Amino acid sequence: MTSAVATVRVAVVQAAPVLFDTTRTLDRLAALAADAAGRGAGLVVFPEAFVGGYPKGLDFGVSLGARTPEGRDVFRRYHESAVDVPGPATERIGAVARTHRAHLVVGVVERAGGTLYCSALTFGPDGRLLGTHRKLMPTALERVVWGCGDGATLPVVDTPLGRVGAVICWENYMPLLRTALYAKGVELYCAVTVDDRETWVPTVRHVALEGRCFVLSACQALRRTDLPPDYPTGRLPTDQDWLIRGGSCVVGPLGQLIAGPAYEEECVLVADLDRADLVRAKFDLDVVGHYARPDVFQLTVNGAAARPVTFTGNPEPAGGPPLTLLEVAGRFAVCRLPAGAAVPAWETAGDVFSVTRTADELSVVCRETAVPDGVTCEPDWRALRVAGAMPFTLVGVLAALTAPVARAGVGVFAVSTFDTDYLLVKAERFLEAVAALRAAGHRVEQPDA
DSSP: OOOSOSEEEEEEEEOOOOTTOHHHHHHHHHHHHHHHHHTTOSEEEOOTTTBTOOOTTOOTTOBTTBOOHHHHHHHHHHHHHSBOSSSHHHHHHHHHHHHHTOEEEEEEEEEETTEEEEEEEEEOTTSOEEEEEEOSSOOTTHHHHOOOOOGGGOOEEEETTEEEEEEEGGGGGOHHHHHHHHHTTOSEEEEEEOOOSTTHHHHHHHHHHHHTSEEEEEEOEEEGGGSOTTOOOTTSOTTOSEEEEEEEEEEOTTSOEEEEEEESSOEEEEEEEETHHHHHHTTSOOTTTTTOOTTTOOOOOOOSOOOSOOOOSSSOSSSOOOOEEEEEEEEEEEEEEETTOOOOGGGGOSSOOEEEEOSSEEEEEEEGGGOOTTOOEEEEEEEEEEOSOOOTTOOOHHHHHHHHHHHTTOOOEEEEOSSOEEEEEEGGGHHHHHHHHHHTTOEEEOTTO
């Protein structure tokens, strides 16, 4: 989608959560988002692990070959501070986005059963969760408390402001990950982090210059006084007041600093971005276009969810079988005609159509361009087809598809054939449905992804 917005006002938040208190952290998020939106920001980016917290200096009682009961209890407390996606916390964040009609990118600690993930969530101005990215490779001791994400959670979300993607902390040092996002057309590259070193700003300036994209880098700003009274501080320097000192900034596609960096303060940085700069910058460098050498170098990205357990047989115990879905190019319409109407020729024009007659109506699914004026219909649907032939003995296919989409609050229209199933979703909710299907373990292949 080509953005209709020429100038985009964005904000990056540099602040600390309330550690081990998710409710108060969400209150802080609401206030900071209100500040940014009140200054005209259409996209507000929060730091890594803002909701759920980054446990700076904690070792969780871990040493090689040994764990402590005290460390296990610290993990229990941290697990309780994490959030379910979707869940009450994401509903609250969505409500904040909806109140201010702003896009939000928020770093969270995501809870999925007994495993935690460092994730970045993207919300639309209507409050919908548009995309979830789980950190692919936690750094150093982070691997003790966070699991690894997979290729199913690398979304670049199409918005009226531009194509939004999120990369978390030291993932920004993974050149192949960056290349994957460039290939997905990222324009507003959100680098959420807790890295406050001098080397961070040169890193994100390089990313902007390399990818010819805007980089919005949001870092926490955590002081010793922000820690709970019972927080272990034995691993922290006694003379260090700012435990995470910030360094948030906004960078243009030629590597120029537009806002920041800001250090040792809580703040909201606001910047106006000229989208025409994206094209100007790619005049002489497009690393996945005219400056690429696919005859020499190629990158293959596994976009499937990694499922540690796959059940076979009937029925599938939890969530249905993992499926591969292929997007059907073009837009569709769902039409309603009187029950006794003859099937007109336009209904069966095109390569994909479905006609169903009942005692009450004649229902038609067909290419949107085939529908003449005056016909009762719902236009602007996009379609996914389940790949392969589905035997009738395979139970739970539609349930496996519709359940995760329903949990995301997205309506669907399903059509079944002898061999397979089609899932139709209104175009404005399509990307959200794709994200929900991928999060449930299904593979979705799109022509432009």
